[in-house]
Amino acid sequence: MNYTTLLFDIDHTLLDFDATERAALRQLFEEEQLEWTAEREARYRTINRSLWQALERGEVTRQEVITSRFVAFFAEQGRTVDGSRMDTRYRAYLSQGTELIAGAIELLDALKGKYQLYVVTNGVAATQHARLKGSGLAPYFDGIFVSEETGYQKPMPAFFDYVFDRIPDVTRNQTLIIGDSLTADIQGGISAGIATCWFNPGHAAASAELTPTYTIERLDQLVTLLGTKEVDWTTSK
Structure with a gap:
């Protein structure tokens, strides 16, 4: 896809x-x-x-x-x-916490301009906006959706309805959600009718009830999955 x-x-x-x-x-x-x-x-x-x-x-x-x-x-x-x-x-x-998962910046560098990129988070709005700004991640995204501001939270279908109503030129069958939570991200994506990518670096046990479309253990694997041009990951911290 x-x-x-x-x-x-x-x-x-x-x-x-x-x-x-x-x-x-x-x-x-x-x-x-x-x-x-x-x-x-x-x-x-x-x-x-x-x-x-x-x-x-x-x-x-x-x-x-x-x-x-x-x-x-x-x-x-x-x-x-x-x-x-x-x-x-x-x-x-x-709000002062801005430490990144290894490879986050390299991943977004590889994806920016090739995809519409959005944040979907259940965090507290002021905290999440501050951390995204402080970490340098905010400029990579076309929009940021925080549950406190939407009035809904993942995995509620209403949260994703809110998101899709505000993204231009989007179709659900061409959308992929990437996240670590089976109950919020993967369940939410399945309920919303979109593809899901479970980020599972800790090799957590899979759920018999929830089957993600894809599973990755490192962020650079998402680049391969999407078929995006490879980048140099040696600078990842």
Whole structure:
């Protein structure tokens, strides 16, 4: 299939969210005089992930996610916090995170001008726009769709309807979504009737219920998949 439009998730696909999150949590814990440990970081991530997955299923609101995650985490540490204020501080640190997945810039250099490129993300709008700008990724994209601004989130079909209503000269059968999340990106793409590419660098187990059109483990494999002219990846970090 000759694709004309590529939809990119950003966290864990183009931007290294794990590194960004770790740095933000370290800063927050230091301010709260709470020792950072790998176990505490892992526990926060478990709480946070479960809430975002509940949002994807439509069980909670975005506001409930961002105000309750730190309340729940710090309650386990024996502390009572204002979830909204804590989240505001955390997201200020998170906005500074601009570390890239290896090969991200080289990939976009190879694709820019050959495809319509768009961001589709479930992140908080102010945070995601700041990180895209700070990382240098923003200029590569023809548009950025953040769930907070659309009023819908992946994998809701309404999110993709919103996106397609705002992309000129696009057809779904010539669109490919690239992302790391089976439940948000791949499920969303399947529900929207578009091709899907699962970015799976960690060799996670596949789902029996969700079958992506393609699977890649490195970003340079997308260039090969699309048949785009090869570029020099030796500068990737």
